[in-house]
Amino acid sequence: xxxxxxxxxxxxxxxxxxxxxxxxxxxxxxxxxxxxxxxxxxxxxxxxxxxxxxxxxxxxxxxxxxxxxxxxxxxxxxxxxxxxxxxxxxxxxxxxxxxxxxxxxxxxxxxxxxxxx
Amino acid sequence: xxxxxxxxxxxxxxxxxxxxxxxxxxxxxxxxxxxxxxxxxxxxxxxxxxxxxxxxxxxxxxxxxxxxxxxxxxxxxxxxxxxxxxxxxxxxxxxxxxxxxxxxxxxxxxxxxxxx
Numbered sequence: 451x452x453x454x455x456x457x458x459x460x461x462x463x464x465x466x467x468x469x470x471x472x473x474x475x476x477x478x479x480x481x482x483x484x485x486x487x488x489x490x491x492x493x494x495x496x497x498x499x500x501x502x503x504x505x506x507x508x509x510x511x512x513x514x515x516x517x518x519x520x521x522x523x524x525x526x527x528x529x530x531x532x533x534x535x536x537x538x539x540x541x542x543x544x545x546x547x548x549x550x551x552x553x554x555x556x557x558x559x560x561x562x563x564x565x566x567x
Numbered sequence: 568x569x570x571x572x573x574x575x576x577x578x579x580x581x582x583x584x585x586x587x588x589x590x591x592x593x594x595x596x597x598x599x600x601x602x603x604x605x606x607x608x609x610x611x612x613x614x615x616x617x618x619x620x621x622x623x624x625x626x627x628x629x630x631x632x633x634x635x636x637x638x639x640x641x642x643x644x645x646x647x648x649x650x651x652x653x654x655x656x657x658x659x660x661x662x663x664x665x666x667x668x669x670x671x672x673x674x675x676x677x678x679x680x681x682x683x
Contacts, residue, residue, distance in 0.1 A: 483670045493658055495611075495674035502670070541610065545670060553599055553664055555672060557610045 452477045454544050456558035463532045464566050470517070471527040471561045473542030482546035484525040485555065486516065489539040498540075501525060529563075537565045569595050569665050573675035580651055581683055588646045588678045590661035596641035597663035601672065602634075605658045617644045651682040 453476040463469035475484065486498040501509045501516045509516045517526040529536055539562050543555040570593040580586050590600055598619050603611040615636050616624040623636035633655075635647040644663075648655055660677040664670075 485671070487674070493660070493677040493679070495660065495662070495677075497671055497673060500671055553670075553672075554601060554613050554616055555662075556613075559610050 452479075452544060452546055452556050454542055454556050454558035456540075456542055456561050458561045459559070460562045460564070462564050462566060463529075465534060466531055468528060468530045469532055469563065471529070471540050471542075471563065473525045473527065473558055475523050475525060475542075475544050477544065477546045479546035482544055484516070484518070485543040485545070486514070486525075486527045487541045487543060488536075489541060489560075491538070495541070499527070532565045534565050534567060537563060539563075569593075569663070569673040571597075571661065571663050571673050571675040573661060573678050575678060576676060577679050579681045579683065582652055583650055586648045586651055586680060588648075588659055588661075588680075590644045590646070590663070590675050592642045592663045592673075595663075595665050597644075597665070598641065600638060600644040600661055600663045602636060602644070602646050603660045603662065605660060605677075607658075611660065614646075648680065651680070653682045656680055656682045 455474045482503045484501045488496040499509050499511045499514045499516050501518045508518050513530045515528045539560045541560045542558040545555050572591045574589045600617040602614045604614050605611045613626050614629045617636050617638040619638045619641050625631045638644040662672040662674040
């Protein structure tokens with residue numbers, strides 16, 4: 451069965467430092483996509499970054515990068531130069547193709563990131 | 568990125584009434600929209616997949632007669648919570664794919680429902 455695991459319920463980071471949020475996944479499909487979303491206290495889900503299973507290079511979007519280790523089935527999010535506005539809930543999600551033709555996402559439990567000034 | 572709106576953002580209703588939540592894609596046509604439910608400090612749980620012009624596909628354990636989903640056009644999907652009860656109080660959030668070839672889902676701002 452497909453599964454996404456985020457083992458860090460909460461994380462603290464000092465402003466301007468980098469932080470890594472962990473995400474591991476489980477799927478028997480060879481073709482899948484991995485996503486990271488940010489959810490501030492307002493509740494909206496903000497798309498951050500996407501990594502396809504066949505992408506050879508790690509995805510990057512500004513201060514966000516995805517450390518994709520396929521053999522270990524991990525897709526950690528790295529936020530560089532943390533800002534106070536990065537304080538939010540972060541969700542890792544997966545979409546696989548064989549079992550999921552409809553395109554639905556499976557979400558992890560989330561990690562609450564707090565950035566200290 | 569693509570913009571998805573939801574209306575209303577907040578709703579308080581009495582037990583037994585029905586509540587309709589609208590999800591609109593503002594600058595693109597969405598053949599597929601998704602409805603999620605989120606309890607405080609928990610993850611998003613998919614309720615159903617809404618396809619334009621066809622019946623919604625509900626996840627296991629979701630009552631289709633209680634949570635009515637209609638996707639009448641390429642830019643609008645509605646979720647109606649029928650005969651709402653206090654346990655239906657939650658944060659409801661929709662998302663949409665820009666196209667069949669796009670994997671990224673864009674989310675609406677969500678609707679907070681409180682049933683008294």
